[in-house]
Amino acid sequence: MRRAILLLAPSFTVLIGIFAIPVLLLFVVSFWSVKTFRLQPDFSFAAWQRFFTVYGDLTLYTLAVGLAVGLFCTLLGFVFAYAARFKAGRFGDLLLVATLITLFGGYLVKIYAWKSILGADGLLNQALMGIGLTDQPLAFLIYSRGAVIIALVHFLLPFAILPIYAALRNVSETTIEAARDLGASASQVLTRVIVPQCLSGLFSAFAFCFLLAAGDYVTPMLLGGTSGSMLGQFVLLEFSTNFNWPAGSAMSFGLLFVCLLVIGALAAMGSRLMRRSPGAAS
Amino acid sequence: MTSQYTPLLKLSGLSKSFGAARAVEPLDLAVQAGDFCAILGPSGCGKSTLLRMIAGFIEPSSGSIAIEGRDVTRLGPEKRPTNMVFQSYGLFPHLTVAENVGFGLALQKKSKDEVSQRTEEALRLVRLEAFGQRMIDRLSGGQQQRVALARALIMRPKILLLDEPLAALDLKLRHQMQEELRRIHHEIGGTFIFVTHDQSEAFALANLVAVMNQGRVEQIGSPSDVYLSPATLFVADFVGETSLLAGERRQGRVTLKAGPHFVSAGRDGPVRAIVRPERVALKSDGVPAVVTDAVFFGASLKVSLRLPSDETLILRSSEADAAARYRIGDKLTVGWEDQQVIDAGPG
Numbered sequence: 001m002r003r004a005i006l007l008l009a010p011s012f013t014v015l016i017g018i019f020a021i022p023v024l025l026l027f028v029v030s031f032w033s034v035k036t037f038r039l040q041p042d043f044s045f046a047a048w049q050r051f052f053t054v055y056g057d058l059t060l061y062t063l064a065v066g067l068a069v070g071l072f073c074t075l076l077g078f079v080f081a082y083a084a085r086f087k088a089g090r091f092g093d094l095l096l097v098a099t100l101i102t103l104f105g106g107y108l109v110k111i112y113a114w115k116s117i118l119g120a121d122g123l124l125n126q127a128l129m130g131i132g133l134t135d136q137p138l139a140f141l142i143y144s145r146g147a148v149i150i151a152l153v154h155f156l157l158p159f160a161i162l163p164i165y166a167a168l169r170n171v172s173e174t175t176i177e178a179a180r181d182l183g184a185s186a187s188q189v190l191t192r193v194i195v196p197q198c199l200s201g202l203f204s205a206f207a208f209c210f211l212l213a214a215g216d217y218v219t220p221m222l223l224g225g226t227s228g229s230m231l232g233q234f235v236l237l238e239f240s241t242n243f244n245w246p247a248g249s250a251m252s253f254g255l256l257f258v259c260l261l262v263i264g265a266l267a268a269m270g271s272r273l274m275r276r277s278p279g280a281a282s
Numbered sequence: 283m284t285s286q287y288t289p290l291l292k293l294s295g296l297s298k299s300f301g302a303a304r305a306v307e308p309l310d311l312a313v314q315a316g317d318f319c320a321i322l323g324p325s326g327c328g329k330s331t332l333l334r335m336i337a338g339f340i341e342p343s344s345g346s347i348a349i350e351g352r353d354v355t356r357l358g359p360e361k362r363p364t365n366m367v368f369q370s371y372g373l374f375p376h377l378t379v380a381e382n383v384g385f386g387l388a389l390q391k392k393s394k395d396e397v398s399q400r401t402e403e404a405l406r407l408v409r410l411e412a413f414g415q416r417m418i419d420r421l422s423g424g425q426q427q428r429v430a431l432a433r434a435l436i437m438r439p440k441i442l443l444l445d446e447p448l449a450a451l452d453l454k455l456r457h458q459m460q461e462e463l464r465r466i467h468h469e470i471g472g473t474f475i476f477v478t479h480d481q482s483e484a485f486a487l488a489n490l491v492a493v494m495n496q497g498r499v500e501q502i503g504s505p506s507d508v509y510l511s512p513a514t515l516f517v518a519d520f521v522g523e524t525s526l527l528a529g530e531r532r533q534g535r536v537t538l539k540a541g542p543h544f545v546s547a548g549r550d551g552p553v554r555a556i557v558r559p560e561r562v563a564l565k566s567d568g569v570p571a572v573v574t575d576a577v578f579f580g581a582s583l584k585v586s587l588r589l590p591s592d593e594t595l596i597l598r599s600s601e602a603d604a605a606a607r608y609r610i611g612d613k614l615t616v617g618w619e620d621q622q623v624i625d626a627g628p629g
Contacts, residue, residue: 174372177339178430181359181366182386182437192385196376 030249037243047246051254055231059251062231063258065145066214069152073209074202076153077160081201082194084161085168096165099158107155111222114151118142118223143225151223152213159212160205167201168194196273203270207263214259231255288351290315290473291336291441296345298331305331307497308345313441313490318467319475320488324520328497329477330445336475337443338362349440365434366443369450371426373418373433380405380414383432404432407466424455428462435470444476448483460486481521485509493517515624518556523584525562525595527555528626536623539591541569546623556622559584559598564607565617571595573612578605587616 033042051059084095117123118141125137141147171194179193195202217232224230231251238248289312297308306328313319321329334340336347338359346355354362365386374382381388384401392400405411408428418426427447434442447463448456464487467474478484484491485505492502493516501513512518519526529538531553537543538555546553571587574594583604585597597616599608608614 172370172372174368174370175374177359178366178368178372178374178433179385180339181337181364182433183360183389185360188389192389193374197374 026249027253029245030253032246034244034246039245044246047244047250048254050247051250055234055251055254058229058231058234059255059258062214062255063262065149065152065220065230066210066259067262068149069156069213070206070210072149072153073156073160074164074206076157077164077205078202080157081161081165081168084165085171086173096162099161103158107218110155111151111219114147114154114223115142118147118150142223143228145224145228147223147225148220148228148230151219152216155219156209156212159208163204163208164198164201167198171197199270199273203266206266210262211259214255287314289313290317290350291475292348292351293336294346294348296332296335296347297343298328298335298340299343304497306335306342307499309499311492311499311502313473313475315473316471317473317475317490318464318488319473319490319492320484321475321477321492321494322481322484322521323479323494325479327494329479329494332494333366333443333445333475333477336441337364337366363440364443365437365439366445367427367430367434367447369446371430373426373429375418377418378414379410379416379418379421379429382418382429383414383436385433386437400436404436407435407469408432408462423450424459427451427459431463431466435466435472440473442472442474444474446477446479449478449480456483463487493520495520511622512556512624515554515626518554518622518624523559523596523598525557525559525593527557527589527593527595527621528591529553529555529623531623531625540589540593540595541591542617544621548623549625552626553623554626556624557595557618559596561620562587562595562597562616562618563599565615568615568617571614571616573608573610573614576605576608576610583608 029039030047031043031045033040033044033046080095080099084092088095115122119125120137120139120142122142124141125134128134128138129136175193175197176189179189184192214230215232217230217236220228220230221233224233232255235248235251235255238244238251291311291313293309293311295308295310296306297304298306309332321332323329331340335342338354338357338361342355346353348354349363359366374385377385380398380401383404384397387397387400401414402411405414408431410425410428410432413421413425413429418429421429427450431447444463448459451459460483463474467487474487476487488505490502491505491508493500493508495514495516501508501517508517508521512521515526518524527538527540529536529552531546531548531550533550534545534547535543536546536553536555569589571589573585574588575586577584582598582600585599585604585608587595587597589595595616597608601607
């Protein structure tokens with residue numbers, strides 16, 4: 001017990017010292033006020049009010065992008081992990097290594113790659129004009145919600161594949177054979193045997209991708225244009241250009257709370273789902 | 283074996299190759315309703331492949347499988363009237379015991395009442411009625427085995443397939459489960475086919491034994507047939523602790539290297555005499571032998587004897603004073619009542 005405490009002490013000190021305390025302080029700042037570019041200790045809800053009135057819609061929209069990215073990533077990640085686990089035979093692990101390697105490619109590199117694919121004189125538009133489908137570049141390809149979602153899904157997909165694959169590794173083939181032997185069709189095997197056994201992996205995949213996407217501000221800045229902007233960009237704006245720390249803080253925590261709410265609701269749904277059985281109850 | 287009635291299960295010319303490797307040579311097998319059939323053989327002999335072909339998990343390379351006269355060769359496992367107890371059980375870890383057992387019926391969209399009633403029945407059959415609400419990881423190996431059995435039996439399969447069902451259990455539990463399996467087979471009057479590498483298990487359970495070696499069925503028959511009149515050298519060697527003594531047949535007379543000779547009709551050439559350990563006894567005018575090992579098994583004493591031909595002969599004695607009679611290094615003379623003679627290839 002003593003040894004456990006000793007071993008945990010360094011990491012706890014670091015976590016509490018440079019994460020928990022600053023975060024707490026930042027939360028306190030959201031109730032402060034700013035006068036002529038100076039932070040004033042205060043107890044005011046002005047920043048929170050500003051968050052709800054000015055940024056309410058943008059928060060919902062940011063959540064929607066996060067949910068969409070989380071959903072796409074989880075779905076595509078499951079398909080990939082399923083194929084790697086059950087269909088690729090001994091190449092399964094190789095596919096996983098390939099997934100890991102894509103993580104080494106930088107985040108910004110990927111965004112710029114999408115810029116050069118979706119841009120006005122990008123690959124896609126050039127190709128479309130080349131085969132004569134359009135006579136001028138399609139403007140909606142880049143600087144839109146779609147572009148942001150595509151780039152985020154592309155960047156976050158490995159984060160979905162890995163936990164799902166890990167969960168699928170623990171699904172034994174014998175349970176699948178047993179289900180077939182008991183009369184389960186391919187889709188019943190999927191919904192009643194495989195998915196229930198990897199729910200925790202699906203959940204972590206979704207939570208990871210959703211949180212990272214909802215908190216992102218670089219992708220919408222570079223690919224979102226005006227129609228694809230997200231809350232994170234404005235948090236940055238409040239902290240830097242506007243020097244309105246209380247507002248930035250309230251927005252950060254507002255988004256954090258809403259995201260945690262979504263994750264919490266999902267976790268509750270998941271554990272309800274786990275308890276639900278495919279029929280028999282005696 | 284031959285019957286004018288259609289057998290419950292009929293395999294005709296069934297074989298399986300994986301690439302160039304033949305896992306199962308073409309074989310024929312007929313199993314009648316009510317049979318308890320053992321497929322016996324060493325590991326890698328193709329017995330599990332054969333069972334999985336019957337279940338529908340492996341598509342045969344040639345031949346056909348018919349159940350009650352209906353060809354099921356191309357049907358998947360979900361469409362066959364067979365159910366399987368897997369060696370590693372394959373229980374669903376996310377479901378309770380009762381949900382595991384009721385899984386197949388729930389898929390058939392049976393009413394909740396029927397599912398729960400039949401689940402209870404099945405659990406009672408395997409004596410797990412108190413465990414319905416447990417999760418699988420809260421069960422011992424023997425209990426998991428019973429759940430797997432109940433989950434298959436609840437489907438009322440025409441044929442229950444068991445893949446090395448008792449291999450993962452310790453000896454005592456294995457004997458207990460053998461008894462349970464016999465009781466259940468008797469109680470429901472079903473047809474069971476199981477795969478095992480353990481000849482005592484095959485003999486303890488089955489009324490029909492198919493001995494396999496290197497993808498080939500070497501002999502099909504009742505346990506006593508297989509034990510007392512093995513069709514091949516392999517069967518003789520694999521089934522029970524037999525001694526194989528080399529000899530030569532000339533004009534209807536076999537002379538063993540160890541000395542004894544006796545009348546035996548057949549082709550001239552090298553032969554092997556199969557001698558069962560329980561048939562060997564001390565005999566004043568018998569073959570000289572030296573005791574090289576004696577192992578006490580409780581009910582009997584197993585004695586290894588070196589013959590003049592440098593061959594080993596095994597003797598089993600259940601006499602009370604056996605341990606005093608056979609001591610390592612003792613020189614004595616032994617004889618045996620009768621032997622089975624099998625033609626052996628040269629060498």
